[in-house]
Amino acid sequence: MMRLAAMVLLVILTACPLGVQPSTPPVTWLATAALVMGGVGVIAWSVPLVAAAGSLVVIAYALALVVAGPAAEPLAAIALGSALVLVLALVHFGARVRGAVVGASVIAAQARQWLAVVGLGIVAAVALTAAAAPLGVALRGATLPVVVIAAALGAVLTVGGVIALVAREGPRL
Amino acid sequence: MTWRPTALNISFLTVVGWALFLAVLTGRVELAVVAVPAVVALVAGRRPGPPPAWRIRRELSSRRLLEDECVTVTLTLRADGPVPLVELLEPLPPRVGLERGSCHAFFTLPAGQEMRWTYDLRAAGRQHLRLEGPHLRVWGPLGLAAAEAQYRVPATVAVYPRQAPIRYLPYPLRTQTFVGNYVSPTQGEGIEPGDIRPFAPGDQIRHVNWRATLKLGPLHVTRHHQERNADVVLLLDTLSEVGPDGGTVVDAVARGAAALAAAYLARKDRVGLIEYGGQPRWVRPGAGRAHLERLLDALLSASVVFTYVDRDLDLVPPRILPPQALVVALSPLLDRRFVRVATDLAARGFDLLIIAVSPIPAARAAARRSAVAEVAARLWTLERRAELDEYRRRGLTIVEWDGAEPLDAVLAAFSRRARRRVLAG
Numbered sequence: 207m208m209r210l211a212a213m214v215l216l217v218i219l220t221a222c223p224l225g226v227q228p229s230t231p232p233v234t235w236l237a238t239a240a241l242v243m244g245g246v247g248v249i250a251w252s253v254p255l256v257a258a259a260g261s262l263v264v265i266a267y268a269l270a271l272v273v274a275g276p277a278a279e280p281l282a283a284i285a286l287g288s289a290l291v292l293v294l295a296l297v298h299f300g301a302r303v304r305g306a307v308v309g310a311s312v313i314a315a316q317a318r319q320w321l322a323v324v325g326l327g328i329v330a331a332v333a334l335t336a337a338a339a340p341l342g343v344a345l346r347g348a349t350l351p352v353v354v355i356a357a358a359l360g361a362v363l364t365v366g367g368v369i370a371l372v373a374r375e376g377p378r379l
Numbered sequence: 380m381t382w383r384p385t386a387l388n389i390s391f392l393t394v395v396g397w398a399l400f401l402a403v404l405t406g407r408v409e410l411a412v413v414a415v416p417a418v419v420a421l422v423a424g425r426r427p428g429p430p431p432a433w434r435i436r437r438e439l440s441s442r443r444l445l446e447d448e449c450v451t452v453t454l455t456l457r458a459d460g461p462v463p464l465v466e467l468l469e470p471l472p473p474r475v476g477l478e479r480g481s482c483h484a485f486f487t488l489p490a491g492q493e494m495r496w497t498y499d500l501r502a503a504g505r506q507h508l509r510l511e512g513p514h515l516r517v518w519g520p521l522g523l524a525a526a527e528a529q530y531r532v533p534a535t536v537a538v539y540p541r542q543a544p545i546r547y548l549p550y551p552l553r554t555q556t557f558v559g560n561y562v563s564p565t566q567g568e569g570i571e572p573g574d575i576r577p578f579a580p581g582d583q584i585r586h587v588n589w590r591a592t593l594k595l596g597p598l599h600v601t602r603h604h605q606e607r608n609a610d611v612v613l614l615l616d617t618l619s620e621v622g623p624d625g626g627t628v629v630d631a632v633a634r635g636a637a638a639l640a641a642a643y644l645a646r647k648d649r650v651g652l653i654e655y656g657g658q659p660r661w662v663r664p665g666a667g668r669a670h671l672e673r674l675l676d677a678l679l680s681a682s683v684v685f686t687y688v689d690r691d692l693d694l695v696p697p698r699i700l701p702p703q704a705l706v707v708a709l710s711p712l713l714d715r716r717f718v719r720v721a722t723d724l725a726a727r728g729f730d731l732l733i734i735a736v737s738p739i740p741a742a743r744a745a746a747r748r749s750a751v752a753e754v755a756a757r758l759w760t761l762e763r764r765a766e767l768d769e770y771r772r773r774g775l776t777i778v779e780w781d782g783a784e785p786l787d788a789v790l791a792a793f794s795r796r797a798r799r800r801v802l803a804g
Contacts, residue, residue, distance in 0.1 A: 267409075271407045283409035283412035287415055294387065327416025
């Protein structure tokens with residue numbers, strides 16, 4: 207049952223880049239590779255494989271956005287991000303509970319927890335998108351390198367901050 | 380217990396890194412939005428609050444088992460605060476299998492509520508089954524953080540060798556002075572009628588044989604044979620071992636010795652034990668239920684200890700190996716040192732019976748099945764038969780046992796043969 211749910215989420219993930227640009231060969235290849243890799247990861251309950259598949263999907267999505275160049279569509283991006291979180295959490299949980307006794311109450315509690323976190327993520331994404339709209343208007347006159355440097359700095363700070371938060375709590379399990 | 384991040388964080392960070400990198404590279408806001416749920420999840424799952432205090436209690440249904448019996452392990456868990464996901468794992472030692480339930484489980488635990496977790500274990504062979512204690516792991520939201528601890532509450536369960544019932548026990552040649560189940564040639568107090576003799580002062584009226592008295596005239600009394608017990612010493616060969624773990628010849632020897640000890644003790648005999656191996660050990664002959672426990676404890680730890688030192692049975696004190704005792708030796712007869720000791724005992728006049736446990740089935744179970752192995756096993760069988768015949772010619776009494784069939788059946792056949800020999804002789 208958990209494998210089926212993970213497979214459904216994986217199909218949703220790979221459908222996102224194809225929804226933007228369905229016919230371009232590199233996007234199709236990347237999406238297919240991500241589906242195969244993710245499928246193997248789900249069958250073997252391997253989080254690294256599913257994470258790699260997720261990364262491929264993000265690359266395919268970026269490529270599709272660049273090739274098609276559609277207008278900004280945050281809803282599909284929110285769905286992709288949420289599905290990524292859910293599939294990774296689901297596969298990690300499946301790997302942990304393999305061979306163990308798991309009650310229905312445990313799965314229900316986990317599902318509630320996952321949906322709460324994903325809901326929080328969706329709210330945050332919507333809020334950030336809403337906040338970015340006036341910022342985009344304000345930066346309309348800014349030169350491109352300044353925007354790129356600011357965005358890169360922001361991305362590096364975000365990733366660095368998260369790494370620092372995670373690493374501060376001690377060695378990994 | 381302290382929270383620690385799990386490997387899932389790296390997976391989330393990889394995805395976040397790719398999304399933000401590509402967002403900057405392509406200048407598409409959608410890619411930055413893709414990263415937002417993962418960043419929120421990473422921050423939300425970072426610090427779930429201090430782990431709650433725990434109380435774990437473990438109960439075992441029994442501390443003493445026989446082979447192939449099950450022990451039920453019950454773990455009771457109680458937490459002060461609510462826990463959405465807790466994992467319990469009891470690592471199982473080798474040669475122990477799960478009969479019912481699982482030793483690995485996940486639970487959701489409300490605050491103050493008690494949770495009971497039960498599973499059955501079955502030990503594959505005689506051993507000291509040692510359970511160290513369960514590992515407990517509390518998982519944070521999304522599995523991004525976990526806190527773990529091991530509750531060290533070691534518990535040991537003694538798994539004794541199986542005691543198959545034996546009806547046809549080898550009879551000892553000589554009896555002892557205590558009351559038992561063997562009819563002694565000596566006349567005295569007993570149930571079995573013996574000679575008839577004229578009445579003498581001091582004889583009890585209940586012993587008067589009225590039929591003989593009426594026939595012969597003066598009062599005659601019936602004398603009775605005394606019922607005596609015997610000393611039995613079980614001599615175990617732990618010099619060599621063949622077979623897979625839990626199914627070695629030493630395991631078969633221990634199983635046979637346990638069955639014989641229980642059967643002889645049930646007949647009120649005194650039973651002793653000598654483990655003849657790299658490190659000789661012994662148990663003084665004794666009787667009773669407590670003594671059976673002592674013997675089973677000794678059999679539990681019977682094992683092969685390698686040594687170059689060649690010891691003789693002379694070092695065994697006479698109170699451990701009484702001269703009048705029936706010595707039942709259980710051995711695969713693979714080591715020449717044991718054969719020499721057995722020959723020496725027989726030459727010194729001990730009432731000796733050797734139960735030769737065949738190592739061939741155990742060796743075949745340990746080896747991979749192949750045509751060569753089959754031929755080797757057949758050749759070994761022939762060689763062993765010739766070897767046992769040679770020992771018999773030297774005057775040793777040998778009963779062959781393959782370790783798998785009931786020992787009672789083997790001893791019943793031996794008793795019939797011995798009786799025929801006595802009748803023919």
